[in-house]
Amino acid sequence: xxxxxxxxxxxxxxxxxxxxxxxxxxxxxxxxxxxxxxxxxxxxxxxxxxxxxxxxxxxxxxxxxxxxxxxxxxxxxxxxxxxxxxxxxxxxxxxxxxxxxxxx
Numbered sequence: 001x002x003x004x005x006x007x008x009x010x011x012x013x014x015x016x017x018x019x020x021x022x023x024x025x026x027x028x029x030x031x032x033x034x035x036x037x038x039x040x041x042x043x044x045x046x047x048x049x050x051x052x053x054x055x056x057x058x059x060x061x062x063x064x065x066x067x068x069x070x071x072x073x074x075x076x077x078x079x080x081x082x083x084x085x086x087x088x089x090x091x092x093x094x095x096x097x098x099x100x101x102x103x104x
Contacts, residue, residue, distance in 0.1 A: 004030060004031070004034065006034070006038060006040070009039055009040055009041040009042065010040070010041065010042040010043070010044055011031065011034055011035065011038075011040045011042070011043045011044070012044045012046055013027065013031060013043065013044065013045050013046060014046045014048065014049065015027070015045055015046060015047055015048075015049065015050045016049065016050065017049050017050060017051050017052070018050070018051070018052040018053075019047075019050050019052065019053040019054070019056075019057035019060075020052065020053070020054045020056055020057060021054070021056040024056045024057055024059070024060040027060060028060050028063060028064070031043060031064055031067075032064075032067060035067060035068070035071065035073075040071075040073065041072075041073045041074070042068075042073055042074050042075070042076060043064055043068055043073070043074075043075050043076070044075075044076040044077075044078055045061065045064075045075070045076070045077050045078070046078050046079050047077065047078065047079050047080040047081070047084050048079040050080075050081075050084055051081065051083070051084075053084055053087055053088075058087075058088070058091050058093060061075065061077070061093060061097060062093065062096070065096050065097050074098070075097045075098070076097075076098050076100055077093075077097055077098065077099050077100065078100045080099065085099065
């Protein structure tokens with residue numbers, strides 16, 4: 001499991017170097033478990049180590065957005081390199097999820 005840490009009411013998820021179908025189900029399951037068992041208002045996905053992401057990663061992010069929206073929470077995406085930011089921008093995900101240079 002990738003590193004997850006609760007900071008106040010924010011769950012910070014440090015993503016792997018490759019965010020593809022091999023990792024997304026495990027991350028989804030653990031994030032959903034934590035969000036349903038703890039008072040989490042925000043989930044931050046930290047892309048510091050991520051150099052590759054495919055459509056499974058985008059799908060996992062959209063799914064977590066829907067979960068958090070239903071709970072009146074939000075999703076943040078932080079520390080993306082240029083390639084990851086470009087993939088996310090092309091997907092149109094920024095219409096729903098805030099893309100940040102640095103998490104607040």
